[in-house]
Amino acid sequence: MSLSLTPEIEQRIAQQLNQGGYQSADEVILAALELLDKREQYLAELRQQIEIGESQIQQGKVTDGELVFNRLLNRLQQQTEDS
Secondary structure: OOOOOOHHHHHHHHHHHHOOOOOOHHHHHHHHHHHHHHHHHHHHHHHHHHHHHHHHHHOOOOOOHHHHHHHHHHHHHHHHHHO
16 A cells, blocks of 8 residues: 655654654554544444434433532532531
8 A cells, every 4th residue: 555645744743753762664654543543432432322322312221410509419418518
């Protein structure tokens, strides 16, 4: 496979090489691809969690955010008073 890199990308790779963290342009590109894979995995997991949340909302399995916040504040106040 042959790649054409823009001057900006070549400069970014060169900066990484000059900083000493990588031995070759291939290592820089591999590290970038690994980060891309992690990002894609994170986004897939996030989408799955959103689907679960949407399903729970449709089933009525939700608690009002203000109610949760007020419960947390009350619990915090009780802990402060007990201390």
